[in-house]
Structure formats: structure tokens, C-alpha cells
Amino acid sequence: MELHEIRYFLAVCRTLNFTRAAEQCHVSQPALTRAIQKIEGELGGLLFSRERGNTHLTELGRLMQPHLEEVMARTQAARDTAFRFLRLESAHLRLGVMCTISPMRFVGFLNRFRADHPGIELTLSESVPPRLAESLVRGEIDVAVMAQPGAYDDGLRAEPLYRERFVLACPTGHPFERRNIVAMRDMDGQIYLQRVNCEFRDQLRERCEAAGAHIVRSYRSEREDWIQTMVAAGMGVCFIPEFSATHPGLVLRRVEEPEVTREICVVTVAGRRWSAPLASFVTAIRRYQWPTADSGDLARRADGTAASPAAEG
Numbered sequence: 001m002e003l004h005e006i007r008y009f010l011a012v013c014r015t016l017n018f019t020r021a022a023e024q025c026h027v028s029q030p031a032l033t034r035a036i037q038k039i040e041g042e043l044g045g046l047l048f049s050r051e052r053g054n055t056h057l058t059e060l061g062r063l064m065q066p067h068l069e070e071v072m073a074r075t076q077a078a079r080d081t082a083f084r085f086l087r088l089e090s091a092h093l094r095l096g097v098m099c100t101i102s103p104m105r106f107v108g109f110l111n112r113f114r115a116d117h118p119g120i121e122l123t124l125s126e127s128v129p130p131r132l133a134e135s136l137v138r139g140e141i142d143v144a145v146m147a148q149p150g151a152y153d154d155g156l157r158a159e160p161l162y163r164e165r166f167v168l169a170c171p172t173g174h175p176f177e178r179r180n181i182v183a184m185r186d187m188d189g190q191i192y193l194q195r196v197n198c199e200f201r202d203q204l205r206e207r208c209e210a211a212g213a214h215i216v217r218s219y220r221s222e223r224e225d226w227i228q229t230m231v232a233a234g235m236g237v238c239f240i241p242e243f244s245a246t247h248p249g250l251v252l253r254r255v256e257e258p259e260v261t262r263e264i265c266v267v268t269v270a271g272r273r274w275s276a277p278l279a280s281f282v283t284a285i286r287r288y289q290w291p292t293a294d295s296g297d298l299a300r301r302a303d304g305t306a307a308s309p310a311a312e313g
Contacts, residue, residue, distance in 0.1 A: 001042055003075060005035040006068045012036065012048060013065050016055045091120045091277040096132040096144035099197050100224070101264065102245045106145075109288045116284065120277045129199050136269050142278045145285075147262040149203050158265040159282075162290040165242045166204065166260040167252045171234040176253050183257040184211035191236035193227050194220040200262055204239050207258060 004025075011021035012032070022029040040047050047061035057065065097106070110122070125141060132144040133156060145161070152158045168187075170176045176186070187208050192215040194201060208215055218236050221227050225247065227238055232249035239255065241262065246252065266285050268274070274282070 001039050002035075003072070005039055006071055008032045008035045009039055009047065009068060010065070010072060012055070013057065013061070016057075018050075018055065091275075092123065093120055093143070093275075093277040093281055094123050094125065094141040095281070096125050096127060096135055096141040096146070098129055098132065098144070098146040098199070098264075099126045100195070100199065100241060100244075101145060102241070102243050104245045105243045108291075109285065112288065113281065113284050117277075117280055120280065122281075128197050133267070136267065142268075142275070143281060144267045145264065146267055147264050148199050149262075152265075152267065155270055156267055157270040158267045159286065161264045161266055161285065161288075162292075163261050163263050166200065166239045166255055166262070167242045168237060168255050169228065169231050169240050169246070169250045169252055170237045171232055172249055172251055173234075174237070174251065176237070177251045179253060181256050182253045184208050184255065185213050185257065187211075187215055187237075188213035189216065191216045191218045193218055193230050193236040193238045195224060195227050195238060195240070196220050196222045197224075198239070200239075200260065204260060207260060211257065 008021065008025055008027070011024050012018060015021045015024065018033060018036075019029055022032040025032060036047060043060065043064065045060040046058050047064065049056055049058050113120075113122075125135075127135070129146045129148045132141070132146050133153065135141045136144055137155060147164075168176060168182045176182050184207050190213075194217060198204070205215075219227075219230060221230075224240075224244070228240070228247035228250060230236065231238055232247050239260070240246070240252075242252070266282060268278070268282065
């Protein structure tokens with residue numbers, strides 16, 4: 001049976017009058033009568049008993065009324081939910097973020113987005129680029145913020161947001177602390193702590209080898225905080241993105257000859273239609289003015305005087 005037929009049935013239940021029910025439903029009485037007869041044919045029995053001046057529900061009609069009222073109530077609830085979703089009053093968005101992107105970098109944007117779109121509930125999940133790409137294709141997340149050394153798959157659409165340099169992190173008192181810039185060749189013989197989730201780890205190793213620097217690998221970890229804590233404890237050095245949240249006691253120095261950068265992108269599935277929340281998110285992140293960093297920022301952070309997250313907004 002069709003929803004409009006159920007609506008006609010419930011109108012007759014309320015009025016117990018086919019003429020008034022037809023008027024309320026804005027249809028002719030014959031059309032309403034045919035709809036009721038069609039439902040009766042599908043259910044196999046009469047829903048109403050029509051006598052002169054006395055229309056009332058049959059036993060089957062009374063049995064069916066609460067079930068069909070529930071159908072209409074659920075239908076209306078679905079419509080209300082869709083309406084709120086499209087108006088961004090009650091919407092959900094699943095965002096995947098590359099695990100090597102510092103949350104400090106995104107506080108300003110997320111604060112701004114929440115203020116402009118209070119009805120969108122954002123769920124963040126963290127992973128490495130290959131898994132984020134897979135989750136996008138499978139529909140497990142709606143959008144991702146990530147970077148990778150090579151080109152993205154044809155099925156993905158990547159739009160650049162900002163560039164980020166890799167810098168060297170070393171402990172206080174390390175010889176690199178007295179320098180403003182560290183060349184790749186200077187890494188020769190350094191004890192290196194490897195960040196397992198760094199998507200550029202192979203490229204950084206190749207740049208070191210090309211410069212004639214042979215590093216000594218010591219510890220590997222998926223945990224950024226563990227690696228940084230070990231660096232601060234004097235157990236070695238590592239490359240980290242310049243906008244990373246840094247552990248107290250780290251000294252950050254620019255890396256040149258050559259400089260290594262990564263491009264942070266907002267990534268969606270090519271050709272897939274965007275929901276209203278996703279369209280709002282992509283528009284907002286495109287327009288956001290991402291703050292830049294310079295050597296002065298690295299010096300301040302090395303002194304433990306990093307800018308607050310609010311300043312990045």
C-alpha cells in the first residue's frame with residue numbers, strides 16, 4: 001500500500017466521515033474511497049462499516065489503525081530528520097586525519113567550523129594515509145586531511161591546504177643546537193629515532209643517503225610522544241613536521257640541502273556526490289587562512305614559548 005493511501009485511511013479514522021476525510025486530504029471522495037478499497041483488497045477484509053449516518057471501524061480496522069499510525073509517524077520522523085540534516089541542524093560528519101598531523105594545527109579551524117556550523121557533529125578518526133584512502137573509498141569516512149609523497153589514486157580528489165617543512169628535533173645541549181640550519185650531510189653518524197607512521201620516512205632516508213649521510217637507527221615507535229620523549233632524553237634525533245606539537249626540551253632546527261616538505265590536502269572521493277555537511281566542511285576548510293611558520297617560530301618553540309592554539313585561528 002502507498003503512503004497516501006495510509007494517510008487517507010487515517011483521515012477517515014479521525015473523522016469517521018468519507019466526505020470530510022476527502023476534504024482534509026484535498027482529494028475527491030471517489031478517489032479516497034478507491035484508495036480505502038485498495039487497502040481492504042490487500043488486507044483481505046473491510047476496514048470500515050458504512051451505514052446511513054454511521055461510519056465506524058471494523059474489528060480489522062481497529063487492529064490495523066495503530067500499525068498504520070506508526071508507519072506514518074516513522075515516515076514523518078524520517079522526513080524531519082532529513083530536513084534537519086539538510087539544514088545542518090542535526091548532521092554528522094566523519095573526518096579522517098593523518099596521525100602525524102598535530103591537533104594543535106587544527107584547533108583554530110575546528111573552533112571556527114563549530115561556531116559557524118553548530119548543528120554538525122564531527123567525529124575524528126586517526127590513521128595512516130593508505131588506510132584513510134581505503135576508508136574513504138569504502139564510505140567509512142566522508143573526508144580526510146592527509147599528505148603522501150606520491151600522487152593520489154585516480155579515484156580520489158586531493159585539494160592542497162598548506163605546505164609543511166620537515167625539521168630536525170634534537171635534545172638540549174646537542175651540537176645542532178648551536179646551528180640555525182642543519183644540512184642533510186650533517187646527519188652522518190647520528191643516532192636516529194624512527195617515527196613509524198611518518199609517511200615520508202623512506203624519502204627522508206633516501207635524502208640522507210644521497211647526501212652521503214649514514215644514520216644509525218636505534219628505536220622505532222608508532223607513538224609520536226614516545227619518540228619525542230626519547231629525543232628530549234638525549235637518546236637520538238628525528239625528523240618531525242614543523243607544525244607538530246613538541247615535547248618540552250626539544251630543539252628544532254630547519255633542514256636544508258635539501259629541504260623536505262609535504263603538502264597537506266583535503267581529500268574526498270572523486271565523482272561522489274557530497275552531502276550538505278561535507279559540502280559545508282570542504283568550503284570552510286578551503287577558505288580557512290592557515291597560519292604560516294618561519295625560523296623565528298622554531299626558535300620560540302625550542303625555548304618553550306610556542307604560540308597558543310587560539311593564536312592559530
